[in-house]
Amino acid sequence: MRGIRTRATAVVSLGLALMLLLGGCVQAPSPQEPSSTTIGLLLPESKAARYESTDRPSFEQTVAETCPDCQVLYANADQDAARQQQQAESMLTRGAGVLVLDAVDATGAVTIVQRAAARGVPVIAYDRFIAGAPIDYFVGVDGVRVGRLQGEALAAALADRRTSTRSARAGILAVHGSTTDPNAARFKAGFEAALVGTPVDVLASYDTPDWSPDKTQAWVSDQLTQFGHRVDGVYAANDAEAGGAISAMIAAGFDPVPPVTGQDAELAAIQRIVSGTQLMTVYRAIAEQSRTAAQLAVRVVRGEQPTATSQLDGIPALFLTPVAVDLTNVRRVIIDGGVYTTKEICVTPYAEACARAGLLDGASR
Numbered sequence: 001m002r003g004i005r006t007r008a009t010a011v012v013s014l015g016l017a018l019m020l021l022l023g024g025c026v027q028a029p030s031p032q033e034p035s036s037t038t039i040g041l042l043l044p045e046s047k048a049a050r051y052e053s054t055d056r057p058s059f060e061q062t063v064a065e066t067c068p069d070c071q072v073l074y075a076n077a078d079q080d081a082a083r084q085q086q087q088a089e090s091m092l093t094r095g096a097g098v099l100v101l102d103a104v105d106a107t108g109a110v111t112i113v114q115r116a117a118a119r120g121v122p123v124i125a126y127d128r129f130i131a132g133a134p135i136d137y138f139v140g141v142d143g144v145r146v147g148r149l150q151g152e153a154l155a156a157a158l159a160d161r162r163t164s165t166r167s168a169r170a171g172i173l174a175v176h177g178s179t180t181d182p183n184a185a186r187f188k189a190g191f192e193a194a195l196v197g198t199p200v201d202v203l204a205s206y207d208t209p210d211w212s213p214d215k216t217q218a219w220v221s222d223q224l225t226q227f228g229h230r231v232d233g234v235y236a237a238n239d240a241e242a243g244g245a246i247s248a249m250i251a252a253g254f255d256p257v258p259p260v261t262g263q264d265a266e267l268a269a270i271q272r273i274v275s276g277t278q279l280m281t282v283y284r285a286i287a288e289q290s291r292t293a294a295q296l297a298v299r300v301v302r303g304e305q306p307t308a309t310s311q312l313d314g315i316p317a318l319f320l321t322p323v324a325v326d327l328t329n330v331r332r333v334i335i336d337g338g339v340y341t342t343k344e345i346c347v348t349p350y351a352e353a354c355a356r357a358g359l360l361d362g363a364s365r
Helices: 002-025 050-066 081-093 109-118 143-165 182-195 213-230 239-251 267-275 286-301 330-335 348-356
Strands: 038-043 071-076 098-101 123-126 137-140 170-176 200-207 233-236 281-283 310-312 315-319 323-325
Touching: 038 050, 038 081, 038 286, 050 071, 050 286, 071 081, 081 098, 081 109, 098 109, 098 286, 109 123, 123 286, 137 286, 143 170, 143 182, 143 200, 143 233, 143 281, 143 323, 170 182, 170 213, 170 239, 182 200, 200 213, 213 239, 233 239, 239 267, 267 281, 267 330, 267 348, 323 330
Parallel strands: 038 071, 038 098, 098 123, 123 137, 137 315, 170 200, 170 233
Antiparallel strands: 281 323, 310 315
16 A cells, blocks of 8 residues: 555656646746737626616627627626726737726726736726826716706706795705716716705715615615605616615605606616606716727727817817706607617506506507
């Protein structure tokens, strides 16, 4: 037995030696030169439905149509800034000729942009601006304008509510986005500007980590315990947060649900607008935005230098126009605009509400 163990040990030792010897020859793949046909798309998370349902497929389809020879390297960071750093590094190593970056953390993303620039790879900041970094373009919307649209809609709805209740001032909860997202600060600035001079008081505000609807719901629940029916409305920076806030109010017995804002025109949000539990959303033409970014990326990776008519902090910017959507224009903007069909919106739980809203009258799509 001793001889067998000795021979086995020798074999194992030889195997380890060979592995170490071979391991010394196998090195991490050397970075490839930037390719004129490889585009990297980095998205930040999947809690908001839009990223996987709209941004990614629209981007990839547009690239396939405009540049059949191009390859899209795709990664979603699931709100992990360190993971996004690794994903970007991997894309640069694999020869990406341009990065389209929707940053998880705008501060941490500066490093990504700097590393790309060091390799001569242009970066298009997508949806979220990256301040203090040598980005080449920005594609998105004016966040301040978005926040102003939300604030104006909420103030107008609360003015109607005060008329009916004869209360002097309205109290609201303000649910903002993640502090790592520079857009959140712009939305907040626009919202706060819209409330100047209005009889609306912010009872409490919250910067939501990771834009999490679960954390929004928990926070709003806590505030309702404190303020009760002094809460006349909720500013929610996006539709996922709106869903969390509405769930909290329904659980607390609010009927009807006070006005709640949103953004992104998610299908669930449109259904809540139709049923009367969400006041409005902001449609950002996300499919058009992603198509614009894809077309720009193709031109940039081919070595072109497109010009832009606008700038944001000195960076060439392509802005899309945000549109406030409520029950009065949901047909024109959402259904007639081809965002969602009547069949998609008016499924069984919402069919009666759709009929009341006139969305089923003569609707074939």
